[in-house]
Amino acid sequence: MKSARAKGLHGDDIDFENTWGTLASAFREIHTKNASRLSYEELYRHAYRVVLKKKGEDLYKRVLGFERDWLSTEVHNSIQALLTPNLLVSAQAVGTSNTNERRVAGEKFLKGLRQAWGDHQVCMSMLADVLMYMDRVYCQDNRHPSIYTAAMVLFRVDILNHPVSDTDARAVLDLLNRVILDQIQMERDGDVIDKYLIKMCVGMLESLHEDEAEAEDQRLYNTSFELEYLTTSKEFYRKEAEFLLRDSDAGAYCRHTRKRLDQEEDRCKSTLSEVTTPKIQKVVEHELIKNRIHELVEMESGVRFMIDNDRLDELELMFDLNSRVDDKKMELVRAVQKRIVEMGADVNNAAVAASTAPAPAPDAPDKGKGQPQEKNSNQQTIAAIKWVEDVLQLKDKFDGILRTSFGMDQPLQTAVTRSFGDFINSVSFPRSSEYISLFIDENMKKGIKNKTELEIDAVLEKAIVLLRYVQDKDLFERYYKKHLCRRLLMNKSISNDVEKQMISKMKIELGNNFTLKLEAMFKDMTISEELTSGFKKHVEGLGDKDPKRIDLAINVLTSMTWPLETMSSGDDEEGKRTKCHFPPALERIKRGFEKYYSEKHSGRQITWLANMGSADIKAVFPKVPQKDGTTKERRHELNVSTYAMVILLLFNELPADQHLTFEEIQAQTNIPHSDLVRNLQSLAVAAKTRILIKEPMSKDVKPTDKFFFNEGFKGAFLRIKVGVVANGNKVESDRERRETEKKNDDSRGFCIEAAVVRIMKQRKELSHQQLVAETLNQLAAQFKPEVNMIKKRIESLIEREYLERIEGAKVDSYRYLA
Amino acid sequence: MSNQKLAEYVTLVSSDGFEFNLLRSAACLAGTIKKALDPKSGFREGEQNRVHFETINGVVLEKVCEYLYYSQKFAESKDVPDMDIPPALCLELLIAADYLDV
Structure with a gap:
């Protein structure tokens, strides 16, 4: 076919040398x-x-030879002309010459190189057009790269890999890299450079390859420039990090790092190649963040400083940076946790300090109740409430930080929660449950006055939030029951609705079990009201129209649900509760009620707890000359405790000038010693309610003291409330506290046993480890028992033959004995 | 250089002096013509919008032009009607096609 063609149209022989001559001169023209x-067609x-x-091969070689000549003479020379000594020097020792000169020289060099490259590309594409037939026929048949590709390779070999000059062995390519890096460095230092120009040169590197295979990752850009770029950047940022850590604060460091990251991204887009973006970002992250994050967080102006000074935006930056290099944000988490625990410990210590500090004004004698003990526990209560408020404040603060700076990040959220739990439950501060309960108590009694429902709700919600952190929920329950009990019996609570609201909140948070008893307490209160009114009607029905009749309001309390033992003052041991002798008038009505009650519920026994009651007495004081000369009978309504009432009734039957000694009173009333002392103190010592006169006049009550009725008692108001010393909900003294803990431990023991039995009943056989683990698991909602305690309980259960050890088992195992 | 807007028609000249005016888009279907007229290269043909073919005579070039229009017209359609090619011209047309890279 080819021969036919040759004969038909171009049969004439051609002279190769001649033709080549024509072509070569034409190429030069191009x-x-x-x-x-030139005529293309020709x-x-x-x-x-x-x-x-069939001279294709010769032609191919000639063309390449021609190009090589051209490049290594003409083009190379023109590039050499661009190499000012300035540039060469700068390549050897960056920084010796003036930056500006260097930049100009560098730009000139880059421009020249780009020009040469551009020209080469254009010319080669023209040559390739002319030699199209050769590419199509000869190159394809013989598997040579097209003339264009081959010529591009020539450019790499003869220009870029060529030594800069005869005396300088470095390749032009190295110089090019150096110059580009130099330019980038200038930009980092704040100079303006010709980004487009560099981009062009990078484009050149990107389209040239290391070898003939032209694999994507063998592009000159990747193999030569990018590599160097990354190493120099690494070095640069390492130094910069060092410098910044030394010279600026953490906030500035974060901002700077952020800026650098953005800059590098921009640079890759505008100046270099986008494939480098992830790589350079990694370098920056590694150098500026990962290697430094620890130091950064720990800096004087680090996370701690930011938290203390509410530098939310800086914290956000810090968070952002840390999350770039570490999904879990370990460093930040650690620092935040540490800070919370520290601040929590501060709050704890402040509370301890406040509760143990001497009374702030010991020299203020007119403080009414003059007992130092009293003051001390008041102070403790204040400390408790302050503690709760401080903790809540801390919580608010960190919630704010979480929300605005950390974007509600999960790991950090859990870290914060855990840290709060840590310090609230810290071993050195065992009073959190008590304090929280006190806080609620305080609010129930006073705090929620004049507040809208919404505000009340917020307060309750806060308490619940804290409660969530408390591990020993059973201890809290104990305190709460105690405090609630006092509130209910003494009518201290402002609103029953709020109380119920609180309980339903706790129910949601802690489950049904937790509030069962609390709810039962409320139920008792309601039933008691019904009983009282029922009894009243019953008495009226009897037709007893005694004007001196005493109204009785009764609270019947289920002994299991109410923490009554905690109500009795600490002195008398349990089970030895002495029965108070009521005066006949009272005794009558008491029996009346007992009769009434046993009619309604047979088989129930009522124990009277006089130490918890109170009474309103209408007292008439004899005429006494007033200052203005008139004499007047004075009436007062005295609100006193039941005991105080019993005492006062004794004086009722006594002639005015007679007296009773302490011992006599005790013998007649059978009131427990400590209660009697306290009641007498409030009746005879406290300045405003001195209804009795004591001889000798002193604060302490001694068995030999004599008491008179104070006929000259003066009171400013009609109603006078005689408080009984130390009767409110206060922080416990250490002794009380030990008792509470002991009781708590006892009840925990039962809980553990119950849990163990429940588990074993279900599983029949279980290894010791598993049993302990499951027990812990079951009880987690209530408290965190010590493993030792569980062990003891298991021992005890074995003794009582609920369980037995499985003989010969590899690990300690137990079997349930039905 | 012909930076200005490219002329819509170009001229092909045969070895025996016949001139054919045809649409640039059609002419450029032939690889050789396209490259000869490529404004980026700036050869003489590109400047003048005129390509002289020393080796192709008028009869053949006419047929080539006919084919270029024909292939442009039916570039995207199916069931193309056959183009009438006189057997005598077959060989010469084949050679021209190879040369012109059609």
Whole structure:
């Protein structure tokens, strides 16, 4: 076919040398940009003929030879002309010459190189056009790269990999890299550079390859420039990090790092190649963040400083940076946790300090109840409430930080929660449950006055939030029951609705079990009201129209649900509760009620707890000359405790000038010693309610003291409330506290046993480890028992033959004995 | 250089002096013509919008032009009607096709 073609149209022989001469001169014209004088068709025809004449190989080689000549003489020389000594020096020792000169020289060099590259590309594409037939026929048949590709390779070999000059062995490519890096460095230092120019040069590197295979990752850009770029950047940022850590604060460091990251991203887009973006970002992250985050967080102006000064935006930056290098944000988490625990410990210590500090004004004698003990526990209560408020404040603060700075990040959230739990439950501060309960108590009694429902709700919600952190929920329950009990019996609570609301909140938070008893307490109160009114009607029905009749309001309390033992003052041991002798008038009505009650519920026994009651007495004081000379009978309504009432009734039957000694009173009333002392103190010592006169006049009550009725008692108001010393909900003294803990431990023991039995009943056989683990698991909602305690309980259960050890088992195991 | 808007029609000249005016888009279907007229290269043909073919005579070039229009017209359609090619011209047309990279 080819021979036929040759004969038909171009049969005439051609002279190869002649033709090549024509082509070569034409090529030169092309290179010197004089193509418009040439006829494409003619050149094409020449090349076409040469190839037809099977001289393709010769032509290919000639063209390459021609190009090589051209590049290594003309182009190379023109580039050499761009190499000012300035540039060469700068390549050897960056920084010796003036930055500006260097930049200009560098730009000139880059421009020249880009020009040479651009020209080469254009010319080669023209040559390739002319030699199209050769590419199509000869190159394809013989598997040579197209003439264009081959010429590009030549550019790499003869220009870029060529030594800079005879005396300087470094390749032009190295110089190019150096210059680009230099330019980038200038930009980092704040100079303006020709980004487009660099981008072009990078483009050149990207389209050239390390070898003939032209694999994607073998592009000169990747193998040569990018590599160097990353190493120099690494070095640069390492130094910068060092410098910044030394010279600026953490906030500035974060801002700077953020800026650098953005800059590098921009640079990759505008100046270099986008494939580098992830790589350089990694370098920056590694150098500026990962290697430094620890130091950064720990800096004087680090996380701690930011938290203390509410530098929310800086914290956000810190969070952002840390999350770039570490999903779990370990460093930040650690620092935040540490800070919370520290601040929590501060709050704890402040509370301890406040509760143990001497009374703030010991020299203020007119403080009414003059007992130092009293003051001390008041102070403790204040400390408790302050503690709760401080903790809540801390919580608010960190919630704020979480929300605005950390974007509600999960790991940090759990960290914060855990830290709060840590310090609230810290071993050195065992009073959190008590304090929280006190806080609620305080609010129930006073705090929620004049507040809208919404505000009340917020207060309750806060308490619940804290409660959530408390591990020993059973201890809290104990305190809460005690405090609630006092509130209910003494009518201290402002609103029953709020109480119920609180309980339902706790129910949601802690489950049904927790509030069962609390709810039962409320139920008792309601039933008691019904009983009282029922009894009243019953008495009226009897037709006893005694004007001196005493109204009885009764609270019947289920002994299991009410923490009554905690109500009795600490002195008398349990089970030895002495029965108070009521005066006959009272005794009558008491029996009346007992009768009434046993009619309604047979088989129930009522124990009277006089120490918890109170009474309103209408007292008439004899006429006494007043200051203005008139004499007047004075009436007062005295609100006193039941005991005080019993005492006062004794004096009722006594002639005015007679007295009773302490011992006599005790013998007649059978009131427990400590209660009696306290009641007498409030009746005879406290300045405003001195209804009795004591001889000798002193604060302490001694068995030999004598008491008179104070006929000259003066009171400013009609109603006078005689408080009984130390009767409110206060922080416990250490002794009380030990008792509470002991009781708590006892009840925990039962809980553990119950849990163990429940588990074993279900599982029949279980290893010791598993049993302990499951027990812990079951009880987690209530408290965190000590493993030792569980062990003891298990021992005890074995003794009582609920369980037995499985003989010969590899690990300690137990079997349930039905 | 012909930076200005490219002329819509170009001229092909045969070895025996016949001139054919045809649409640039059609002419450029032939690889060789396209490259000869490529404004980026700036050869003489590109400047003048005129390509002289020393090796192709008028009869053949006419047929080539006919084919270029024909292939442009039916570039995207199916069931193309056959183009009538006189057997005598077959060989010469084949050679021209190879040369012109059609």
